[in-house]
Amino acid sequence: MMLIRLQLTNFRNFQQLEFLPFEGFTVVSGPNGSGKSNLLESIYYLGTGYSYRQMHDENLVRWGADFFSIRGEVRQGIRQPLPYRLESAYQKAARRKIFKINGKRDLPGKGAAYLPVVIFSPQDLLLIQGPPGLRRRFLDMVVTQVWPQHAVDINYYKGVLLQRNKLLRQGSGIASQMEPWDEQLIAAGSRIIDRRLSVLSRLLGSGRRIYEILGGSGVLTGTYVSQVFPSGEELERADEACCRELFRNALKNARSLDERLKVTTLGPHRDDLRFFLNGHDARFYCSQGEQRLIALSLKIGQSRIIAEERQLEPLVLLDDVFSELDEKRRSQVLNEFCAFRQVIATTADYSGDYADKCQLTTSIVSLHVRSL
Numbered sequence: 001m002m003l004i005r006l007q008l009t010n011f012r013n014f015q016q017l018e019f020l021p022f023e024g025f026t027v028v029s030g031p032n033g034s035g036k037s038n039l040l041e042s043i044y045y046l047g048t049g050y051s052y053r054q055m056h057d058e059n060l061v062r063w064g065a066d067f068f069s070i071r072g073e074v075r076q077g078i079r080q081p082l083p084y085r086l087e088s089a090y091q092k093a094a095r096r097k098i099f100k101i102n103g104k105r106d107l108p109g110k111g112a113a114y115l116p117v118v119i120f121s122p123q124d125l126l127l128i129q130g131p132p133g134l135r136r137r138f139l140d141m142v143v144t145q146v147w148p149q150h151a152v153d154i155n156y157y158k159g160v161l162l163q164r165n166k167l168l169r170q171g172s173g174i175a176s177q178m179e180p181w182d183e184q185l186i187a188a189g190s191r192i193i194d195r196r197l198s199v200l201s202r203l204l205g206s207g208r209r210i211y212e213i214l215g216g217s218g219v220l221t222g223t224y225v226s227q228v229f230p231s232g233e234e235l236e237r238a239d240e241a242c243c244r245e246l247f248r249n250a251l252k253n254a255r256s257l258d259e260r261l262k263v264t265t266l267g268p269h270r271d272d273l274r275f276f277l278n279g280h281d282a283r284f285y286c287s288q289g290e291q292r293l294i295a296l297s298l299k300i301g302q303s304r305i306i307a308e309e310r311q312l313e314p315l316v317l318l319d320d321v322f323s324e325l326d327e328k329r330r331s332q333v334l335n336e337f338c339a340f341r342q343v344i345a346t347t348a349d350y351s352g353d354y355a356d357k358c359q360l361t362t363s364i365v366s367l368h369v370r371s372l
């Protein structure tokens with residue numbers, strides 16, 4: 001898979017930008033603040049429907065403008081006659097997000113079907129240290145890259161949850177109205193959990209091996225954390241039918257609490273992931289370097305899973321990650337990506353390092369754009 005053209009309008013510091021990435025390794029170099037991370041952020045947004053640096057889309061709109069748009073052309077194979085045209089836009093006043101594939105509206109998350117991206121950036125530490133919402137979003141994004149249909153379930157689940165919470169806020173006499181919402185929540189929710197569990201187990205398997213290869217000490221493990229699985233033991237053998245039954249029971253048991261708090265207190269929207277080194281929770285016991293290596297291993301695992309499941313290589317984005325790695329790890333990580341068809345890396349200080357370490361043609365693009 002290859003991104004062959006990117007056009008930005010009013011995205012961050014770019015009023016207009018046309019970028020034609022090369023095949024192989026593209027290094028984007030430029031001084032601090034020239035927009036290197038913004039450029040990768042726009043590609044990531046197109047492929048996932050959200051930013052890896054910001055929770056709020058309005059922050060991505062260029063100061064003084066009222067919308068941004070990102071257009072990309074993607075070619076998946078040589079036999080594909082015309083590239084896919086992807087377009088993401090956000091209108092600030094209406095708070096409207098629009099995503100189109102070949103001119104037709106679709107869910108923003110569906111970008112993952114055409115442009116699966118994996119990013120490595122200083123923000124990766126948040127995968128371990130950040131709030132649960134970031135980990136859920138990461139896992140759902142990987143699931144969507146493997147099964148694009150997941151985006152539809154997530155969207156549907158959010159809609160049902162909104163309705164259920166609205167009903168809970170109304171208070172008394174809602175019991176009979178609740179049931180249909182519960183059934184829909186259970187149906188979509190159990191599919192979501194089942195897919196998450198299956199992708200997480202592959203991610204952990206791959207991540208553990210890569211963590212070892214990268215010289216990490218200790219054994220990396222992880223788990224899904226959910227009130228739907230009260231003892232945690234059910235996780236091992238949970239399939240979709242089992243998730244459905246457990247979710248139904250948990251929802252029933254939590255009903256009076258939900259009514260008191262006027263909100264749905266459990267379900268995939270409240271779940272989390274935990275990572276452990278030798279059984280110790282990575283958030284509290286691992287050094288920053290170890291946490292970074294865990295995140296890096298999981299991301300490399302993500303690229304492998306996409307390549308295996310979709311027979312489609314993801315576009316790899318490296319945002320200044322090399323400045324944070326020591327010499328040995330830098331070349332090990334580069335080796336991991338040599339085989340990928342397209343890698344776009346940013347650096348403020350280009351020293352030719354990439355080309356030497358990775359026997360690939362390296363193309364260099366200089367960004368000298370400052371805010372207009």
Ligand SMILES: Nc1ncnc2c1ncn2[C@@H]1O[C@H](COP(=O)(O)OP(=O)(O)OP(=O)(O)O)[C@@H](O)[C@H]1O
Binds near residue numbers: 011030032033348
């Ligand atoms: N919404 C926005 N509108 C206009 N400019 C913005 C907006 N958001 C961020 N910027 C500007 O974009 C500039 C470039 O940011 P970016 O993070 O891409 O730089 P960079 O090239 O990655 O720098 P570094 O080498 O320090 O990582 C910053 O100077 C920032 O002030």
Ligand SMILES: [Mg+2]
Binds near residue numbers: 320
């Ligand atoms: Mg940057």
